[in-house]
Amino acid sequence: MNYLKMAWRNTLRNRARSLITMASVFLAIFLALITRSMQIGSYDNMINNIVGAFTGNIQVHKSGYWDEKIIDNVFSYNDRLVNYIKSIDNVSAIAPRVETFALASYGNKTKGVMVNGIDPDAEDKFSKLKSKLVKGEYLNNDQEGVLLGSSLAENLKLSVGDSIVILGQGYHGSSAAGLYAVIGIVKFPSPDLDKRLMYMPIKYAQEYCSLDNQITTLALKLEDDKNNHQVKEQILSRFNNSDIEVMDWRELTPELAQQIEADNGQGIIMLAILYLIVAFGIFGTLIMMINERVREFGVMLAIGMRHYKIVTLVFFETLIIGFVGVVVGVLFSLPIIAYFHNNPYQYTGEMAKIMEQYGMEPVMPFAFESGFFLSQAITVFIIIVIMLIIPVISIARLKTIKALRA
Amino acid sequence: MIFIVAWKNVWRNKIRSIVVMMSVAVGLLCGIFFMAFMNGMAKQRIDSAIKSEVSHIQVHSSEYLDDEEVGNVIPDIKNIEQRINDSKYVEALSTRIIISGMAKSARASKGVKIVGINRESEQKVTDIHTKITDSIPDYFNKKYPVLMSERLAKELRIRLKQKVTFVFQTVEGGLTETSFKITALYKTSNKVFDDMMVFVPRSKIARFAGLNNNQAHEIAVLLKNNDDLNLAADELKSENNLIVTRTWKKIMPELGMMIDMMDNMLVIFMSIILVALAFGIINTMLMVVLERSREIGMLMAIGMNGKRIFGMILLETLFLSLTGGIIGIIAATVVVNITSKNGMDLSAYSKGLEAIGYDSLVFPVLDISYYPVLILMVVITALLSSIYPAAKALKLNPATAMRIDA
Numbered sequence: 001m002n003y004l005k006m007a008w009r010n011t012l013r014n015r016a017r018s019l020i021t022m023a024s025v026f027l028a029i030f031l032a033l034i035t036r037s038m039q040i041g042s043y044d045n046m047i048n049n050i051v052g053a054f055t056g057n058i059q060v061h062k063s064g065y066w067d068e069k070i071i072d073n074v075f076s077y078n079d080r081l082v083n084y085i086k087s088i089d090n091v092s093a094i095a096p097r098v099e100t101f102a103l104a105s106y107g108n109k110t111k112g113v114m115v116n117g118i119d120p121d122a123e124d125k126f127s128k129l130k131s132k133l134v135k136g137e138y139l140n141n142d143q144e145g146v147l148l149g150s151s152l153a154e155n156l157k158l159s160v161g162d163s164i165v166i167l168g169q170g171y172h173g174s175s176a177a178g179l180y181a182v183i184g185i186v187k188f189p190s191p192d193l194d195k196r197l198m199y200m201p202i203k204y205a206q207e208y209c210s211l212d213n214q215i216t217t218l219a220l221k222l223e224d225d226k227n228n229h230q231v232k233e234q235i236l237s238r239f240n241n242s243d244i245e246v247m248d249w250r251e252l253t254p255e256l257a258q259q260i261e262a263d264n265g266q267g268i269i270m271l272a273i274l275y276l277i278v279a280f281g282i283f284g285t286l287i288m289m290i291n292e293r294v295r296e297f298g299v300m301l302a303i304g305m306r307h308y309k310i311v312t313l314v315f316f317e318t319l320i321i322g323f324v325g326v327v328v329g330v331l332f333s334l335p336i337i338a339y340f341h342n343n344p345y346q347y348t349g350e351m352a353k354i355m356e357q358y359g360m361e362p363v364m365p366f367a368f369e370s371g372f373f374l375s376q377a378i379t380v381f382i383i384i385v386i387m388l389i390i391p392v393i394s395i396a397r398l399k400t401i402k403a404l405r406a
Numbered sequence: 407m408i409f410i411v412a413w414k415n416v417w418r419n420k421i422r423s424i425v426v427m428m429s430v431a432v433g434l435l436c437g438i439f440f441m442a443f444m445n446g447m448a449k450q451r452i453d454s455a456i457k458s459e460v461s462h463i464q465v466h467s468s469e470y471l472d473d474e475e476v477g478n479v480i481p482d483i484k485n486i487e488q489r490i491n492d493s494k495y496v497e498a499l500s501t502r503i504i505i506s507g508m509a510k511s512a513r514a515s516k517g518v519k520i521v522g523i524n525r526e527s528e529q530k531v532t533d534i535h536t537k538i539t540d541s542i543p544d545y546f547n548k549k550y551p552v553l554m555s556e557r558l559a560k561e562l563r564i565r566l567k568q569k570v571t572f573v574f575q576t577v578e579g580g581l582t583e584t585s586f587k588i589t590a591l592y593k594t595s596n597k598v599f600d601d602m603m604v605f606v607p608r609s610k611i612a613r614f615a616g617l618n619n620n621q622a623h624e625i626a627v628l629l630k631n632n633d634d635l636n637l638a639a640d641e642l643k644s645e646n647n648l649i650v651t652r653t654w655k656k657i658m659p660e661l662g663m664m665i666d667m668m669d670n671m672l673v674i675f676m677s678i679i680l681v682a683l684a685f686g687i688i689n690t691m692l693m694v695v696l697e698r699s700r701e702i703g704m705l706m707a708i709g710m711n712g713k714r715i716f717g718m719i720l721l722e723t724l725f726l727s728l729t730g731g732i733i734g735i736i737a738a739t740v741v742v743n744i745t746s747k748n749g750m751d752l753s754a755y756s757k758g759l760e761a762i763g764y765d766s767l768v769f770p771v772l773d774i775s776y777y778p779v780l781i782l783m784v785v786i787t788a789l790l791s792s793i794y795p796a797a798k799a800l801k802l803n804p805a806t807a808m809r810i811d812a
Contacts, residue, residue, distance in 0.1 A: 014696075017689055024685035031678060068561050070514035101517045103508050108579025109475065112506050112517040155473040167573075167581075168508070169515040196517075266444065270675065273436040274682055280429030281686035287425055288693045354660050 003309075007316035014289075018321055021285045025325025025380060026332070028278040032271050032376050033333040039267045040367035041341070043260045047225065049360040050256055051249040053127050056095065056219030057228050059252055060085075060235060063245040065216060066252075071100050071171055074214035075244055085220065088234050093221040095119065095126035098205040100216070102168030102176070104198065106156040113152060113198045115166065117205020117215075126221055129186065129199070136160035136184030141201050145183035149194040153185050160184060166198075170210040178208045190359040225249075279383045286318065286391040297395065298403025311392050322384045326377050340366040408714060412721035415694075416729075423726060426690045430683050430730025430784070431737060437679040438738035438780065439745075441672045442770035446746065448668055449771060452654070452661050457533050458594055460654045461500075461626035463639055465490075468650045470623055476505050477577050479621040480649060486625065495629050495638035498530035502624045503608050505615055507574025509554075511562040516601070518558070520572055522608035522622075531628045534592060534605065540566055541590030550610060552586035555600035556593045566591060572604075577616035584614050676780065680787040683727075687788065691723050691795035702799050703807025716796045723792035724785065731784035735777065745770050 011018045051057055065073035077096050085094055098117030103110050120139040124130045129147075130138045139147055146164065153159065163181050170176035180200060188194040206214065222228055228248045235246050250257035290297075297310055344365035347355060352362035416423050456462060465486065470478035480486060483501060490499050503522030508515050525546045529535050538545075538553070545551055552570060564570055569585045576582050586606055594600055612618070629638050639653045655662030695702065702715060749767040 016692055020685050020689045020692070024682060027682055027685070068514070068563075069516075070561070072514070101508065101515060103573060103581070105581070108575075110575035110579075110581055112508060114517075151472075155475065169510070173512060269440055273433070273440060274678065276436060277429060277433040277679060277682040277686070280425070280432065281682070281689065284422070284425045284429065284686050285689055288422060288690065291419075291422070292693070292697070350659060350663060354663065357659075 003312055003316050004320075007313055007320055010313070010317050011320050017285060017289075021282060021321050022325040022328070024278050024281045025322055026329045028271075028274050029326050029329025029376055029380065030333050031274060032379075033329065033373065034336060034366075035267060035271070036372060036376075037333075037337045037341075037366040037368065038364060039264065040369070040372070041344075041365045043264070044367055045344075045363065045365055046256060046260065046360055047249070050253060050358070051225070052221065053359065054219075055249055055252050056126070057222040057225050058220040058231060058235075058246060058248050060218040060220070061216060061245050061247070063243060066245060066247060069099070069216075071169055071176075071209050071211075071216070072173075074098075074171070074211060074216050077213055077215040077218065081218075084238055085218070085235065088231055090223050090227045090231055091220050092223045093122070093126045095122045095219045095221075096202060096215045097123075097217040097219065098202055098209060098211065098215050100168055100176075100205075100209060102166045102198075104152075104156065105165045105167070106158045106162060109156045111152060111156055112196065113148075113166070114196045115168070115205060115208075116197065116199045117202040117208075118199055119202050123199075126219065132186040132188060134185050134187045136182070138184055139199060139201050141203065143183065143201070144180060144204050145200070146180045147184045147186050147199040148182055149197040150185050150187040151191060151194040152196065152198065153182070155195065158182060166208070168209075170208070171214075172210075174210050176208050176210065178204075180204070188359070189356040191357060193359065275379060275383060279387055282318070282322075282384065283387045283390070285321075286314075286387060289317075290314070290391050290394060294398070294403050294406040297398055298400055298406065301398065301400040302404060307396050307398070310398075311395050314391065314395065315388060318384050318388060319381075322380050326380050330373055330377075337366045337368055340364075341368040408718055409721060412718050413725055415718070415722050416725050419694075419697075422690060422693070426686055426726055427730035427733065429686050430727055431734035433679050433683050434676075434731055434734030434780070434784070435738045435741065437676050438735065438772065439741050439770065441675060442738070442742045442746075442772040443750070443768060445668055445672070445772060446770040447768050448661075448664055450769065452665060454595075455658060455661060456628075456632070456654055458537075459532070459596070459599060460657050461531055462629040462632065462635060463627040463642060463651060463653055464657060465625040465627070465642070465644075465649060465651050466623065468648050471650060474504065474506050474623075476575050476615050476617075479617060479623055480625065481621065483620050483622050483625070486644070486649070490625065490627055490642055493638060493641055495631070495634045495641065497628045497630045498527065499625055499627045500524070500527045500531040501608070501622045502528075502626065503611055503615065503617060503621075504623045505574045505611065507572050509558070509562060509604065510571040510573060511564045511568075513563040514561060516558060516561055518572075518604050519602050520574060520611060521603055521605050522611035523605055524608050528605075531626050534594070537592040537594050538590050539593050542567065545589035546607060548587060548589050550584070550586040551589040551607065553590045553592060553605040554588055555603070556591045557597065557600045558604065559588060559591055561601075564588065570604075574615070576614065582614055672776065673779070673783075676783055680783055684787050684791045687723060687727055687791040688794055690726070691719065691792060692798065694722065695719065695795045695799045699802055699807045700809075703802055703804045706802065706804040707808060712800050715799055719796035719799050720789065720792040723795070724788045727784055727788035727791070728781075731781065731788075735780060738772075739777075742770050742772055 062073045062075040082094070085091060096119055100115050102113055102115050104113045118139070120141055124138070133147070134150060139145065156164070158164065160182055163179055165179050166177065168176045186199070188197065202215070206212070220231070222231060232246045232248060300310060301307070344363040347362040347364065355362040465480060467478050467480045469475070487499065487501060490496055500523060505520045507518060507520050509518045539556060545553065554570070559565065562570060566588050569587055571583055571585050573581060573583050608622070627642065629635065635653050635655070639651060643651050706715065746769045749769045752766045752768055
């Protein structure tokens with residue numbers, strides 16, 4: 001027998017009711033897809049901006065550095081290490097850094113700065129530092145000079161061509177001091193970074209801190225963040241656990257990871273509530289439908305139809321309603337998601353400013369993942385199956401005679 | 407009369423009515439509780455930020471905001487203090503000297519903000535004194551005492567009663583080095599705060615920095631009531647445009663925006679829930695009209711006019727939804743009240759929440775003013791969902807409707 005055909009005709013029997021139920025499924029799917037792709041898209045944006053731009057997906061330090069960010073916690077940066085890490089699949093860029101705090105003076109002004117000793121080419125590949133240059137020239141490995149954040153330069157009242165004195169602590173308690181020419185000014189969207197960051201070629205930073213070929217941080221960028229666990233394992237397996245620590249961005253920026261997690265949790269709970277209500281709606285529809293058709297089922301039973309066949313029929317009817325709701329929901333949300341995926345929503349006003357302060361582009365691209373459509377469809381399917389339990393039991397218990405008289 | 411008929415009609419098909427009521431009740435319960443939870447979490451975050459970090463209002467010199475330079479002080483501070491103290495909104499104020507500098511120990515150095523405070527007035531404004539984990543007796547009454555976080559002390563590898571050296575710039579522009587003795591250690595839930603802030607007596611640091619008694623960088627103002635925020639800010643605003651008065655919403659725009667968006671979010675989220683519920687209500691009422699076609703036809707035939715039929719269906723819908731709605735709201739109130747007394751412990755789920763400044767013990771709250779809004783929203787939903795079924799009832803032709811066999 002052709003269940004599907006019968007079920008389809010049955011859904012058409014009470015068009016208004018079927019349509020309304022479909023509409024409720026549609027609403028849930030539509031909202032679910034839009035809000036989830038917004039959320040996931042904005043997380044990707046956050047991760048790409050913050051992690052991809054500076055922190056990296058993974059960082060390698062001497063073990064203990066993260067808890068105690070002092071210049072004594074350095075590790076040796078050699079070809080063996082570089083070659084090994086570069087050989088790992090998925091690693092798309094690496095950037096060695098010497099990071100240390102220092103006081104920078106010019107004239108009678110003194111400011112606390114974060115000194116970043118970098119490999120100019122690697123760093124540009126990693127965080128596009130060159131593109132942030134607003135004045136002067138970019139660093140060069142063989143030129144002793146520094147780049148300053150634009151607010152820092154302003155606060156110190158200096159410009160390209162001036163020389164700056166920095167003073168801090170070097171390796172093993174030695175004091176570190178140096179005089180450097182400012183060769184360029186960089187501008188960071190985050191005011192906090194812009195007031196504090198200072199870059200110099202890694203060679204000179206090592207010299208300043210009395211280091212040999214050692215670094216505090218090796219930042220890694222991955223092609224796909226999904227593999228970060230695997231890459232971490234690979235690095236750890238090669239080196240002695242007690243010598244280095246390998247941390248992913250979740251550990252490096254727990255605030256970001258936590259914020260994403262909390263926001264994600266919120267979104268999921270909201271959708272769960274929405275789905276719960278839709279489930280109630282489907283349940284109500286099923287109860288009504290079955291009550292209304294007790295006599296019809298009685299007749300079917302009387303002429304020899306088996307209970308399970310009626311159950312199958314009802315199952316298909318519900319499935320059709322759910323399926324149409326899902327398909328229409330996907331069809332309606334797809335163009336919207338696709339549009340905003342390719343033309344990310346631009347924040348304006350206050351919100352844009354806040355995002356820039358956190359070093360993020362003020363845009364919200366929508367995520368476009370096929371797995372995501374599937375998971376929503378599966379959710380609806382599961383809801384339908386659960387909501388069918390009670391109606392199915394009541395059909396299974398139908399007594400032919402009683403049903404006929406209903 | 408029509409009220410009683412409608413009410414009785416609601417109970418003719420008990421199961422169906424109860425399913426609808428339950429869906430409305432559960433939908434509202436989940437929605438309201440979730441909103442109260444989010445609201446509580448946000449309020450706590452803000453309260454703790456106000457209490458521990460920013461206070462309600464801060465006063466700075468405009469230059470200081472651009473450049474945290476030791477010379478950028480608020481001039482003639484006594485006068486301003488006097489004016490603030492005279493305001494009826496103000497609970498307390500604390501005047502601070504804030505100097506960026508470097509903390510040095512024999513082993514390490516870190517960038518810090520040296521905050522010069524008067525212990526008595528600081529206690530009235532912030533709760534930092536409650537976060538002290540270890541101290542010597544009468545810790546602030548020593549010669550050169552400093553209150554520092556456990557984290558920072560650990561990073562500098564120094565302990566209580568040991569000395570730390572601060573290097574910072576004086577008003578004249580030279581660098582000065584002074585030693586302070588750690589007399590107390592504190593710990594807050596905010597790592598960034600802990601890493602940066604060290605507290606010393608204002609009079610002592612003023613002398614080293616070359617400031618007089620009538621100069622400081624910041625006045626933090628605690629209000630009696632946050633509701634007066636804008637009024638108080640207006641009143642305290644200085645005519646002198648060299649002095650900037652900012653509210654916490656300005657200082658932490660992301661939190662200000664969050665709390666401003668909270669009200670909108672509640673309305674939007676509840677609207678979505680109610681739209682989803684409306685589908686169920688419409689379906690049920692449609693079913694009611696269909697099932698009672700004959701009865702409605704009869705009522706029309708014996709002279710009940712369209713207005714009354716319409717009114718009857720409308721009232722039935724209203725009773726159905728409101729009963730569910732009120733049950734839901736009452737249940738939500740009870741749940742919110744219980745959880746707001748004891749708090750909900752989230753520490754098991756997200757150990758990192760504290761890293762972003764949230765308490766892991768959440769006390770859901772919902773302002774009493776939301777309840778009328780919620781009831782109004784339920785009523786509007788009911789009215790809107792009754793239109794289609796009631797119109798359908800009106801379209802019945804008494805002659806044919808009475809012949810329907812059911």
